[in-house]
Amino acid sequence: MNIRTLLILVLLSWGINANAQENSTNDDIIIQTFPDYSRKSNTTARSAEEQKVMELVEQYISNTLHEYKTKPMYYLKIKKSECHIIVRINDIPVYEDFSDYDCNYDDYDGTLYPVNSCLPRSGKQTFSVEIYPTGQQDHISDDSSVSLKIYHCPDIDKPEAETNLIEELKLPDNIGTQKLKYYTASATFEASLPFDYSDKLTKARDLTQIPDLEEKVLKQYNKIRQYLVDCNELAYQTQYLSHIIPYMDMRYNSRQEIIDKFCYTEMFDKTSVNRKVAPITDFEMVICGNGKLVMLRNKSEKNSVLQIKSDIINEDGWSIPNNIIIPIILYIPENSDKLEIYM
Known part of the structure; x- marks a missing residue:
């Protein structure tokens, strides 16, 4: 059975916005990757x-x-092909895909997942990816592609506020020639937030x-x-x-x-x-x-x-x-x- 399973952890799924909610479906099975409330x-x-x-x-x-005067929101966009991945923000797993299903990488725009709940306060934030070969591969292949992008909207209550790309993380071009069974990379971005929940x-x-x-x-x-x-x-x-x-x-x-x-x-x-x-x-x-x-x-x-x-x-x-x-x-x-x- 060929089943697509997008494994999105609770960190990406507590918002009401439908863009943050992905259920994997086909004719054989329904997989809900977060509690259906x-x-x-x-x-x-x-x-x-x-x-x-x-x-x-x-x-x-x-x-x-x-009540916040402004409501800045940060988003993660994920695109991947021919590999398995685990994505973390501030060392907390937020996205996992270990299925061998792949959308068409070139045609897929990706979904913007709000990640504010991973950002406890303003300042430097880290996001990272762990990459593994698929079940049909011995190592990460030349066809493997991964792109992680962080976007920022200065105020979600203002329709005119633009959502802009602020940081991106990609696989190196020569990843396939290295015959790797595992690869990881990380990057940072700055966030400005109206709250501070970092003490916990x-x-x-x-x-x-x-x-x-x-x-x-x-x-x-x-x-x-x-x-x-x-x-x-x-x-x-x-x-x-x-x-x-x-x-x-x-x-x-x-x-x-x-x-x-x-x-x-x-x-x-x-x-x-x-x-x-x-x-x-x-x-x-x-x-x-x-x-x-x-x-x-x-x-x-x-x-x-x-x-x-x-x-x-x-x-x-x-x-x-x-x-x-x-x-x-x-x-x-x-x-x-x-x-x-x-x-």
Whole structure:
């Protein structure tokens, strides 16, 4: 089965803008690379648990959201062909594509993904790419092409504001002659932002110094997985919302946008056809964020181990497999020994 899978982590997907949301589809499968919080009608009567989640969202919104005079936005555009890639911003994985599917590189314009949630404060920012050969190649070939571009819009509330290219990263022309099994490159750009959320990560503990880290991370992931198995939305959101809403503030999402996104989710829908939460197996632990963050991902496709599989019945009565991938990154706050959700 030839399946295109664009693996976009939560960092690129919390905005309401449709340009930041890519679902991979074909006739055989639907792969959602971030939790689908938007399909359930907000006119549906809420259960008692959903009402509690709503109240929780309102509480965090009132404590977190700000009004900014200007709303600068930074975007990432990715184009690639004949290779597998992992893209990081400030050493946080934001995009992974380990499928062997390639769009036509010359004709594809690419999508602009907002990346403000990866930029905790003004100043120097880093973006990087790791490049690997496809499953049909022994090394990175002459046909491999990668282009990463950073764009800037000075104020998204002003229609006349232009979005301009400010930095670009490409593969060297002679990459194929080097017969490499792995290649990495990075570049920097300057960002000017109206917020500063840097304390959280700056003060976080260095995970490289934590004993038995993988065992502790796996335990926390299994705890989150059990929330998904039990459809325990309140327990999940209680841990999750306080950490993710600041990143929506960094994206300038409104109160209503956040409510629509988190209060009407089908991720915990017990009536989903053949719903099953995948077991956590064949994984690898990745420490990122300059030693402050950690995640578990599948060894083969390099995406999150937290996945919900179900079937969607189309209008013709056919069953189509549906896979929701839920990216979670953990950290240990200052003066704590407990792993918590970072984003």
